[in-house]
Every structure is written in structure tokens, then in C-alpha cells.
Amino acid sequence: MQRLTHLFFILMIILVSSANASFHPLLDSDLNDLSVYANGTITMADGVITHGNMQALTTITLAANGQVGGNIEAGSTATLSDNVIVAGYIEASTTATLGADVNVMGKVQTGTTATFGANVYVDGNIEAGSTVTLEQNAEVMGNVVAGSTVTIAAGSHIHQNVDAGTTATIAANVIIDGGPATSDSSKAPPPAPVVTSKENQITTVQAELKALVTDGELDWDDFGDNDESLVAGVYNSVNYLTIAAGKTLTLDGNGMDGSWVFNIAKNLSFGIDSKVVLLNVTDNSSILWNVLGEGTTGFTSLGAGAEVRGHILSKGAIDGGAISLVAGIGDSCGGVFSATSTVTFAADSIIGHQGCGAVDVPEPATIWLLGLGIFMIVNRKHR
Numbered sequence: 001m002q003r004l005t006h007l008f009f010i011l012m013i014i015l016v017s018s019a020n021a022s023f024h025p026l027l028d029s030d031l032n033d034l035s036v037y038a039n040g041t042i043t044m045a046d047g048v049i050t051h052g053n054m055q056a057l058t059t060i061t062l063a064a065n066g067q068v069g070g071n072i073e074a075g076s077t078a079t080l081s082d083n084v085i086v087a088g089y090i091e092a093s094t095t096a097t098l099g100a101d102v103n104v105m106g107k108v109q110t111g112t113t114a115t116f117g118a119n120v121y122v123d124g125n126i127e128a129g130s131t132v133t134l135e136q137n138a139e140v141m142g143n144v145v146a147g148s149t150v151t152i153a154a155g156s157h158i159h160q161n162v163d164a165g166t167t168a169t170i171a172a173n174v175i176i177d178g179g180p181a182t183s184d185s186s187k188a189p190p191p192a193p194v195v196t197s198k199e200n201q202i203t204t205v206q207a208e209l210k211a212l213v214t215d216g217e218l219d220w221d222d223f224g225d226n227d228e229s230l231v232a233g234v235y236n237s238v239n240y241l242t243i244a245a246g247k248t249l250t251l252d253g254n255g256m257d258g259s260w261v262f263n264i265a266k267n268l269s270f271g272i273d274s275k276v277v278l279l280n281v282t283d284n285s286s287i288l289w290n291v292l293g294e295g296t297t298g299f300t301s302l303g304a305g306a307e308v309r310g311h312i313l314s315k316g317a318i319d320g321g322a323i324s325l326v327a328g329i330g331d332s333c334g335g336v337f338s339a340t341s342t343v344t345f346a347a348d349s350i351i352g353h354q355g356c357g358a359v360d361v362p363e364p365a366t367i368w369l370l371g372l373g374i375f376m377i378v379n380r381k382h383r
Contacts, residue, residue, distance in 0.1 A: 031201055033358045035070065035335040035351055038318075038343040039199050045322075048345050051352030052333040053088065056343075057197055060092075064099070069333075069352065071106070075195035078110075082117065089124065091193035096128075100135070107142065111192025114146075118153075125160075127189040132164075136171075143178070145189045150181065163187040202339040206313055209290045210263050218262075224249065224274075232258030232285070238265050245271030245303060253281035260287045260310070266296040268314070272303035272321070276310075283330025291315055297341070302326070304346070312336045320345035327353050 035052025036042060042056040046063040053070035054060065060074040064081040071088035072078055078092040082099040089106030090096055096110045100117035107124030108114055114128040118135040125142035126132055132146040136153040143160040144150055150164040154171040161178035162168055163185035170181050215233030224243040229250040241264045243249050251260055258281075262268075268291045270276075276287075287310025291298045298315025302308060302324040309327055311334055312318060318336045320326070324345065328334030333352030336343055345351070 031198060031205075031337070034337070035333040035356075036343055037198055037202075037335075037337045039197055039338055039340050040317075040342040041344075043342070043344045045345065045347040045349075047348040049350045049352075051350075051354060051356050052335065052358075055195060055198075057195055063347075069354075069356075073193065073195055093192050093194060109190065109193055129189055129192055145185075145187055147189050152181075198337070199339045202313055202337050203315075206290050206292060206315070206339070209261055209288060209313075210292060212261060212263075214263075229279075230260065232256075232260055234261040234263070236263045236265075240264070240266045240269070242269040243271060243274040243276070243306075246273050247271065248275045248277050250277045250279050251281060251287065251309070252279045253285055255280045255282065257282050257284040259285060261290065262288065263290045263292065265292055265294045267291065267293070267298065267316075268300045268312070270302045270306040270308055270324075273305040274303065275307045278309060278329065281329060285329050286310065286332075287329065287334075288313065298339075300336075308334075310334055313339070314341075315339050317341040318343045320349050322346040322348060324349045326351045328356060331356055333357060 033053055034055055036050055036054035038056045041058050042054055042060045044062045044066055047065045049067045051069035054068060055073040057075040059077045060072055061079045062081060062084050064083050066084045068086045072086060072090045074092040076094045078090055078096045080098045080102050083101045086104045090104055090108045092110045094111050095113045096108055097115045098117060098120055101119045103121045105123045108122055109127045111129045113131045114126055115133045116135060116138055118137055120138045122140045126140055126144045128146045130147050131149045132144055134152045134156050137155040139157045141159045144158055144162045147165045149166055150162055150168045152170050152174050154173045157175045159177045162176050162181035164183050165185060168181035168183045212234045214236050216235045218235050218237045218241065220237045220239040220241060224247060227248045229252055231252050231254065268289055289310060289312040291300050291314040293315030300312055300314040300318045302320040304321035305323050306321065307325040318338050326334050326336055333356035
């Protein structure tokens, strides 16, 4: 019987390994490809860096000097202040407004208007359902297409064609490599981009996480008041979970692939300068903060200077203080997902890290298998 148990354990490890060992039940590629999702608005203050894709059901607002390492998808408006850099494309269901000296490495597509400040650079096409307005010295590497009017100020350079559904107004000293701008053009912009709610997807993941076998109950009344350390496993808090200001939670992987799942019944809070630190954690490991909001809004807050690792799935709003950090493990960006509300980060915060990307996820059916594998690994350590 001992040999049979040992073989079963080895089989479970192999199966868990084949499912990438790290426990990322994000269900589909739409969630997997995102670092930031809000079922309301996303608001990033000055100098915030997001390494990855962001999506909001309504508006996305980025203050000056921000950086986005991926794409921006807004269910209504996208507003970028001066000197923002976007490594991917921008899509907005209604309008996009970009300030001076913004750089976009992909296309800009809107359902209605697209307005650009001076010295903007766009490496792809600009496609707007109604109007496009470019201030002086703009440079667009692709086409400019608008359902009604296009207005381009002096000193701008369009490397391909300009097509306006009604009127193209082109200032002096504008270069259009594709030839003269076309008014009354028959070339129509594509349909307005659409953002659909991810609430059901997130809440489904949250429910499946909650159903996992628990390895430990955290004493919500005093856990996190001092420095703490936890091995991989599934941990529950029947109330709140708080890591106090200046305190450290060390996640010890013992050099093995593993997962930490935190099921938090109400709200999650990281105090000022609190930290989640990884010790002997492999790149194939994962950390999931599941903020359920049972009887509360399910609010997640990071104090100024707080550093968190993993993915945060929050029923309610996620609020990051200045110079706060959320990062993944290995090549994963980590991320923040609000099922019903907003995501807001204060100045100079960072989500992800240079060169990070999406994570590989197992099929939903493997969640129970992975949960069992984690349970067996943790219990084996405790014997």
C-alpha cells in the first residue's frame, strides 16, 4: 500500500507538472493576456508603468509620463496626457485623446473621434468613426482614415494615405507620402471596437478558487501584524486580510514549483511599505489573491511603497498608493483584476516588470487536479 501511495503521489506531480504546475485558472485568453482589468474605470497617475495589456469596461485615463508595455482597450474613452509611451495599440469604443509627445507603437482605433496633441508619433494606422485631429508635427507611419473629417496641422508627416468621409483639411508643410488627401472618400473606417464585461469570468475563477481544499486558516485578527512566512498552499481568511505597514510576508517555495492561493472573505489590505518577498520560489510557481467581498465591497488596497507579488482578483475596487508595485513570478507580469469596479494607482507605481508577458494557463477542468496536487505536496512536507 505504501508503494501504491508513493506511485500515486509521483503520478500527481507529473500531472501537475504537465499543466505547467503554476496554478493560473484565468479561464480564457482574454483574461490571461491582461495585466490590468477593471469592470469600471482605470486611472493611472503621473509616471505609472504598466508592463502588459490593460482593459476597462468604461474609461482609461493615464497621466503624464506614464508607460504601457502592451495594448490599451477602453469600453468608452481613452485619455492620455503628455509624454505617455504605449508599446502596443490603443482601441476606444468612443473617443481617444492623446496629449503632446505621446508615442504609440501600434494603431489607434476609435468609434468616434481621435484627437492628438503636438509631436505625437503613431507607428500604425489611425482609424476613427467620425473625426481625426492631429496637431503640429505629428508623425503617423500608417494610414489616417476618418468617417467624416480629418484635420492635420503644419509640420506633420503621414507616411501612407489620408481618407476623410467628408472633408480633409490639411495645413501647409504637411507631407503625405501616399499622395493628396482624399475628401468624400469611400474608404470607411472599421467598426467601433467593443469591450465586453469580464465580471462573470472573474467571479467564476473566484468561486473555483474558494472551493479548493484548504491547507490553513489565517487568523485575520492578528495575521500580518508581524513578519510572516508561508509555504505553498491554499489559505483562507474568514474575514479581512491585512499585512501591516512595514511588515513582510515571505513565501517560501523550498525550490519546488508550487502555488499560493489566498481566499479572503472580505477585504485585502497591504500597509505602507509592506512587502511580499519570494524565497526559493521557481518561475513556474504562482500566487493568487482572491478577494471575495462576502458582505462587503471586496476592496483591495496597497499603501504607498507596498510591494505585492502575483495576481489580485478582487470583487471590488483596487487602489494602489504611490510607488506601489504588483509583479508576477518569472516571465509573468502578474496583474490586478476588478470584477465589478475600478482600478486606480497613484504616482510612480509599477505593475509587472520589464519584458514580462501573459502566463500559460491550464484548462478549467484541471483546477481540481491542481488543487489536489497542491494539497498532497503541502501535506507531504508536513509529515
